[in-house]
Amino acid sequence: MWLPCGCTSKYVASSFARRTLASYLHVSGRSRCNVAAFMPEAAGLEGVSGRAALRELSVSNSESFWAAVARHRLCWSTPFHTVQDCDLSRGKIKWFEGGKLNVSVNCLDRHVHTCPERVALIWERDERGSEMKYTYGELLEMTCRLGNLLRRHGVKRGDCVTIYMPTCPLAVASMLACARIGAAHNVVFAGFSADALAERIRDAQSSTVITVNQGVRGGKVTELKKTVDTAMQSCPTVKQVFVAMRTDNPVTMTARDIAMEEVREQKANQILEIQIQAVEGEFGIFEQITKRRKITVTHEMLKEDVVCEPAVMNSEDVLFLLYTSGSTGKPKGLVHTQAGYLLYAALTHRYVFSYHDGDVFGCVADIGWITGHSYVVYGPLANGATTVLFESTPIYPDPGRYWDMVERLKINQFYGAPTAIRLLLKYGDQWVNKYDRSTLKTLGSVGEPINTEAWEWYHRVVGDGRCPVVDTWWQTETGGICIAPRPSDPDAEIVPGMAMRPFFGINPVLMDTEGEVLTSNNTSGALCMAQPWPGMARTIHNNHQRFIDTYFQPYPGYFFTGDGAYRSEEGYYQITGRLDDVINVSGHRIGTAEIEDVVNQCPAVAESAVVGYTHSIKGQGVYAFVVLKKGIDVQEADLSRQLNGMVSEKIAKYASPDFIQFAKRLPKTRSGKIMRRVLRKVVESDLEGLGDLSTLDDPAAVQEIIQGHEKLLSKNRS
Numbered sequence: 001m002w003l004p005c006g007c008t009s010k011y012v013a014s015s016f017a018r019r020t021l022a023s024y025l026h027v028s029g030r031s032r033c034n035v036a037a038f039m040p041e042a043a044g045l046e047g048v049s050g051r052a053a054l055r056e057l058s059v060s061n062s063e064s065f066w067a068a069v070a071r072h073r074l075c076w077s078t079p080f081h082t083v084q085d086c087d088l089s090r091g092k093i094k095w096f097e098g099g100k101l102n103v104s105v106n107c108l109d110r111h112v113h114t115c116p117e118r119v120a121l122i123w124e125r126d127e128r129g130s131e132m133k134y135t136y137g138e139l140l141e142m143t144c145r146l147g148n149l150l151r152r153h154g155v156k157r158g159d160c161v162t163i164y165m166p167t168c169p170l171a172v173a174s175m176l177a178c179a180r181i182g183a184a185h186n187v188v189f190a191g192f193s194a195d196a197l198a199e200r201i202r203d204a205q206s207s208t209v210i211t212v213n214q215g216v217r218g219g220k221v222t223e224l225k226k227t228v229d230t231a232m233q234s235c236p237t238v239k240q241v242f243v244a245m246r247t248d249n250p251v252t253m254t255a256r257d258i259a260m261e262e263v264r265e266q267k268a269n270q271i272l273e274i275q276i277q278a279v280e281g282e283f284g285i286f287e288q289i290t291k292r293r294k295i296t297v298t299h300e301m302l303k304e305d306v307v308c309e310p311a312v313m314n315s316e317d318v319l320f321l322l323y324t325s326g327s328t329g330k331p332k333g334l335v336h337t338q339a340g341y342l343l344y345a346a347l348t349h350r351y352v353f354s355y356h357d358g359d360v361f362g363c364v365a366d367i368g369w370i371t372g373h374s375y376v377v378y379g380p381l382a383n384g385a386t387t388v389l390f391e392s393t394p395i396y397p398d399p400g401r402y403w404d405m406v407e408r409l410k411i412n413q414f415y416g417a418p419t420a421i422r423l424l425l426k427y428g429d430q431w432v433n434k435y436d437r438s439t440l441k442t443l444g445s446v447g448e449p450i451n452t453e454a455w456e457w458y459h460r461v462v463g464d465g466r467c468p469v470v471d472t473w474w475q476t477e478t479g480g481i482c483i484a485p486r487p488s489d490p491d492a493e494i495v496p497g498m499a500m501r502p503f504f505g506i507n508p509v510l511m512d513t514e515g516e517v518l519t520s521n522n523t524s525g526a527l528c529m530a531q532p533w534p535g536m537a538r539t540i541h542n543n544h545q546r547f548i549d550t551y552f553q554p555y556p557g558y559f560f561t562g563d564g565a566y567r568s569e570e571g572y573y574q575i576t577g578r579l580d581d582v583i584n585v586s587g588h589r590i591g592t593a594e595i596e597d598v599v600n601q602c603p604a605v606a607e608s609a610v611v612g613y614t615h616s617i618k619g620q621g622v623y624a625f626v627v628l629k630k631g632i633d634v635q636e637a638d639l640s641r642q643l644n645g646m647v648s649e650k651i652a653k654y655a656s657p658d659f660i661q662f663a664k665r666l667p668k669t670r671s672g673k674i675m676r677r678v679l680r681k682v683v684e685s686d687l688e689g690l691g692d693l694s695t696l697d698d699p700a701a702v703q704e705i706i707q708g709h710e711k712l713l714s715k716n717r718s
């Protein structure tokens with residue numbers, strides 16, 4: 001059933017599309033030629049005389065656009081019969097129904113057939129200068145062995161496998177192995193705590209987990225397997241944990257654990273020798289060593305066949321769940337499906353970054369976030385690119401790390417977060433200038449607004465003023481980039497700090513407070529999407545009602561992003577920030593309610609309110625107001641430490657409050673609702689902007705909060 005090169009169906013479909021659609025062309029030969037060079041499948045679309053017309057058609061006749069793109073860019077085992085079947089008012093989103101395909105075939109086999117020696121992954125390990133390259137052939141082999149291993153251990157189509165690993169080749173192979181056998185994956189960021197991991201495993205109903213013995217980041221070892229062990233105490237349904245070896249340090253294995261390390265034969269033999277000596281020398285530790293020997297040399301993966309029959313998946317079968325924060329305490333498992341997601345990740349990767357065959361694409365995001373899914377793994381691999389897996393931090397071992405990597409790996413597109421740019425800017429230009437960055441063609445930014453100073457520095461210093469900077473706006477929910485300065489005409493202007501232009505098929509609108517569409521320019525409102533697109537999330541795992549309530553209820557008939565935006569006189573979009581109680585700390589999204597939930601679990605705490613405030617490097621910092629129960633007598637410093645520890649332990653370190661202000665009471669409305677708007681203004685020291693306080697139950701509470709805030713700031717300064 002799978003075509004030998006994995007591509008025949010594509011060529012059949014696309015040449016068919018070209019032949020039939022070419023007869024409708026009403027465009028001049030020259031522009032047709034330009035469009036054909038820009039996007040081959042678009043040359044056959046009616047009335048497309050240039051890039052602007054193509055963008056218009058992608059919205060006005062989105063079915064023709066997406067059908068042509070899907071036929072051309074994906075390899076199908078059965079073609080789709082219906083391009084889309086969507087009803088935003090009911091949260092119903094279906095693309096390419098009837099179509100059957102396998103995502104791992106699209107990301108691997110078809111490239112292996114044409115160019116098996118092309119490098120798929122460059123693993124930029126934490127240890128500088130020790131990068132490792134994996135060809136498409138090697139990645140396919142790793143994926144197949146892993147797919148067979150999972151199958152042999154009973155993982156079936158439709159199951160959900162949780163992956164708790166740092167950014168490394170085996171993590172990518174794990175994602176693709178799930179895709180190969182039809183299981184969904186649920187990657188949990190390896191910085192999340194045991195509690196956060198357990199909550200996600202339980203909600204996803206995973207019975208299989210894949211992890212590593214230890215992680216290494218910024219020169220520090222993290223005990224990932226131990227964290228999994230702790231999480232397992234509250235995950236009774238997990239039957240098996242596969243453990244890979246990132247370091248040489250053995251970890252305690254339980255009956256549930258299966259060693260799967262991908263170490264080279266030679267290295268394994270060395271380990272075996274050492275351990276056999278130990279066995280011979282000290283009979284007393286025979287038992288222990290035998291166990292360890294089994295773990296080290298079993299090589300579950302090496303036992304497996306290198307051929308793994310790909311599952312034939314429907315377009316709308318689940319590809320993965322990815323948990324993200326919303327405005328209530330419980331993280332939501334957003335669901336992405338096969339064909340639409342992959343197509344959208346691939347198309348945006350190709351056009352926003354102007355990726356061309358042979359380029360080395362360097363997205364430094366962790367695979368635990370959507371950016372890692374779409375622009376480290378799926379988008380680049382679907383396009384046959386060489387993609388970088390960055391395991392380290394921007395300042396390890398020094399602030400030249402990124403640019404040293406750009407020089408060493410000859411990176412052509414660099415995609416990072418504003419928080420890292422702001423941090424590096426403070427270390428000075430010399431760390432950038434030390435390295436040759438002449439390979440760079442496009443610079444990207446994602447995850448939070450990029451302020452003008454950081455944008456200018458990125459453009460002028462990192463890109464030597466010659467690389468376009470694309471500020472890309474999107475979300476876990478959107479699957480891929482929705483608004484970015486490119487693609488556009490090559491010399492079209494780029495305004496610093498603005499995402500600017502909607503991508504193909506994206507139709508943004510701004511809403512006023514009455515829920516009416518704002519039609520004029522130079523205006524701000526709630527950012528919504530008026531049309532579905534293939535990359536959007538399909539539901540929230542096990543909670544479709546929450547999906548509808550969050551995204552489709554606020555503005556019926558539209559997808560609500562949760563962000564506010566400004567549309568300039570020229571029609572360019574600029575994101576102004578979240579409209580809900582979600583904050584963005586170092587590009588990591590976190591619901592303030594999630595932090596409050598943890599703080600409120602402390603027996604001394606009566607209630608709390610968490611808000612974000614502007615932080616010069618992290619973008620936003622976490623500021624917690626805490627009211628203690630009556631009669632509690634504790635040292636505030638001790639309690640602060642305890643609360644910080646609780647948040648790190650229950651969520652992750654990055655969510656831990658930068659400031660904790662103890663207060664006698666919080667400003668509330670007469671109906672008892674905490675007025676967070678007022679708290680936000682206080683922490684931003686914007687007392688002029690406190691606004692209407694007439695609904696406050698007791699205005700004196702605000703004065704107390706202001707005084708407490710000033711006291712905390714001056715204590716912090718001294």
Ligand code: WTA
Pocket residue numbers: 324369370371445446447448449450471472473474475476477499561562563575577578584587588589
């Ligand atoms: C914010 C990350 C301003 C926004 C890909 C969004 C941005 C949330 C930008 C999604 C940008 C992302 N400018 N804000 N270029 N990109 N955001 O789900 O508030 O982790 O709603 O996806 O990050 O965060 P998420």
